[in-house]
Structures are given as structure tokens and as C-alpha cells.
Amino acid sequence: MPRKLFITVIIVLNSILQQPVDGGFTEGAACSNRNTAYLNPSKALFPSDPVKCVDITGMGKSLIFYKQWPIGQADTLYADHMHLTSFNRTIFTFMPNLEMVDLTGNKIKRLPIAMSSVIPKLTTLLLAKNRIQIPKKKPLMRCFTIKTLMLSHNKIRALQTMTFAKTPSLRVLYLDSNYLKYITPKMFSHLTNLKYLHLGNNLLKRVPSKAYMPKSLSIYIVKGNKLERKRNAARPKRNTAVSLKIS
Numbered sequence: 001m002p003r004k005l006f007i008t009v010i011i012v013l014n015s016i017l018q019q020p021v022d023g024g025f026t027e028g029a030a031c032s033n034r035n036t037a038y039l040n041p042s043k044a045l046f047p048s049d050p051v052k053c054v055d056i057t058g059m060g061k062s063l064i065f066y067k068q069w070p071i072g073q074a075d076t077l078y079a080d081h082m083h084l085t086s087f088n089r090t091i092f093t094f095m096p097n098l099e100m101v102d103l104t105g106n107k108i109k110r111l112p113i114a115m116s117s118v119i120p121k122l123t124t125l126l127l128a129k130n131r132i133q134i135p136k137k138k139p140l141m142r143c144f145t146i147k148t149l150m151l152s153h154n155k156i157r158a159l160q161t162m163t164f165a166k167t168p169s170l171r172v173l174y175l176d177s178n179y180l181k182y183i184t185p186k187m188f189s190h191l192t193n194l195k196y197l198h199l200g201n202n203l204l205k206r207v208p209s210k211a212y213m214p215k216s217l218s219i220y221i222v223k224g225n226k227l228e229r230k231r232n233a234a235r236p237k238r239n240t241a242v243s244l245k246i247s
């Protein structure tokens, strides 16, 4: 009996572990073998149904596309865990209808500022576990269709007030597991549609109260930071004045 139970546990665990964790994040499109093209350098496998999803994870670093490939209608692209170091605009000319792009687990540092013209229908961009650098004086990108942006695990140290100025349609923003030390409501003030903001696992000592964040925000996650206790923040005024004088 215990042995049987043990085996059952193993089987259950196995099936949980085999679920795709990073690459399995889709919104809308349901990809299966019937509608996914698998593009490898040596051979391209096309499905029986019209291509809705394109998987280039087997392509390696040398991206090679052919005009005659029937991928123009695809709305979903899997390009995760490929060691890509840059965002290759050319490949998107072959797939002008993409809505979901998964670039999880690459080494991408910069995004094209004119994202709206590179991926005109983009709604979901997954960039967790890359090396995205936040431009100092420019927006991260200009894209008026994007709703979900995942920037978890990118070693991001700071955001600017400009960073999200040109992505006003964002609803879901993951910034968790970075090295953010400091944020202000202004950094999010352009995001008037923001519903979900994940700032967990950063180095934040303080976070703005939800009252100062976009009114649309309903889920605001800040766990796993270095938040100072409320008690410290709400010290009597007399003490604050003294410490100001000293410093």
C-alpha cells in the first residue's frame, strides 16, 4: 500500500514538473501540433491546419526564414531559450500578424523603440529572464497595442518616468525579481489602464500606496521586498526633524 501511494505521488509530481512553466504563457491562442509550424535550420515542419503558431526554438542563433513559408497568418511566436542577444526585426516581417511573442530566457538587452511598426498587433510580450536595459531618457518602446509585458528576472535596477510613457494600453506588468531599489508613482502615471502590477522580489524599501497609483490598478503585488516597517515610516514628527538636522 505505501509503495502504491509512493508511485502515485511520483506520477503526480512528474506530470506537474513536466508542465511548461515559462513557455506556456499564452493569452487567447491555443497552440497545438495541428496549428504550429516548427522551424528548424535543416527542415521546417508545417501542420495540417493553417499556421497559427510558430516555434523557432530549434533554430539556434542563426535565424533563417524563407519567403515562401506559410506563416504570414501566425499570431503566436515561440522564440524562448535560444541564447538570442538581440531583437532581430527582420524575422517579424515574415509574420506581420503576431500578437503573442515569447522571448523568455534569452540575452536581449534592447528593444526597438518603434515596436508598433515592427510588431503592429503585439498584445503580449514575454521577456522574463533576459538582460533588458532601461533607457535613461527614452521610453522602453513605443507600442499602443500591448496589454501584457513580462520583465521578470532581468536585473533591472531602475525605472525612469519615461519608461512606460509610450505603452499606455498596458494592463498587466510584471517587474518582479529585479533589483529595483526605488519607485515613484510618476513612473506608472501613463499607465491609465494598468490592472495588475507585480513588484515582488526587488530591493524596494518603500512602495507608493495604491492610492497614488493608476486608478485602474486592482492587483498590486509587493511581497518579497525590503520594506521598512510602517512603525518606522510613521515616526513622530519631532524625531524626523532631529534626524534631518543631523544629516
Ligand SMILES: *[C@@H]1O[C@H](CO)[C@@H](O)[C@H](O)[C@H]1NC(C)=O
Pocket (backbone or CB within 6 Å): 061, 063, 064, 065, 086, 088, 089, 090, 091
Ligand atoms: C536576422 O534575421 C534575418 C532573417 O532571417 C537574418 O538574415 C539575419 O542574419 C539576422 N540577423 C542577426 C543579427 O541575427
